[in-house]
């Protein structure tokens with residue numbers, strides 16, 4: 001069985017990319033999968049969300065060929081869940097690679113050197129459609145789009161889907177949209193219901209059935225360096241990410 005590589009992208013900030021990468025990864029690991037998280041965001045939020053050390057060599061050192069990807073892998077508090085971290089140094093990559101040959105393929109090149117012991121690789125992107133996100137889209141087989149249930153989400157969505165289609169056409173034929181996941185969902189608001197309906201009418205079964213509710217426990221967990229399955233496995237947010245992990249396993 002081949003490794004499944006999923007990129008979490010949305011150029012809009014604060015929509016739940018990192019929260020989804022960390023917690024989906026944690027539940028895939030809990031369900032028996034060996035999972036590697038890749039933090040492609042210089043903010044390093046994914047790194048700290050799973051309690052990893054952002055002072056250790058991470059994606060900057062990997063993408064500049066200072067260390068091998070395998071040497072940068074860190075354990076997390078979750079069994080079978082590992083991470084390659086990042087920190088603010090990663091912003092430098094845009095400059096370092098600006099004239100590099102095939103600069104969109106750097107992450108792909110490094111991931112292709114990994115052994116086949118991995119079941120899933122989950123790549124968290126920064127809130128832009130710049131070179132780092134492009135590297136994520138080029139290296140992945142699938143993308144998951146986290147979408148917050150608000151009006152402007154829809155405008156950003158069409159630009160993102162166009163970008164994904166362009167990457168598929170020109171840089172990575174393998175790339176498919178695995179699904180759209182609604183985050184911070186509040187079923188008491190009419191707007192949230194309308195956004196879910198509009199997107200579902202258009203994207204049909206690409207929309208995951210699991211809706212991630214707005215849940216304060218999900219926002220607290222990163223400051224403890226713990227995914228939600230360890231921080232508060234009984235909360236609503238945890239239940240929703242477990243369901244999402246089951247859906248992802250079914251889809252591919």
Ligand SMILES: Nc1ncnc2c1ncn2[C@@H]1O[C@H](COP(=O)(O)OP(=O)(O)OP(=O)(O)O)[C@@H](O)[C@H]1O
Nearest residue numbers: 013014015016017018019127184213214215218219
């Ligand atoms: N379901 C949720 N319920 C409550 N808070 C949430 C939920 N999902 C995410 N948050 C909080 O919202 C903020 C943004 O989430 P997150 O960092 O996952 O988004 P992001 O898309 O990765 O942001 P960025 O674009 O800056 O990387 C964080 O403070 C996070 O803890």
Ligand SMILES: [Mg+2]
Nearest residue numbers: 017018041045
């Ligand atoms: Mg993030």
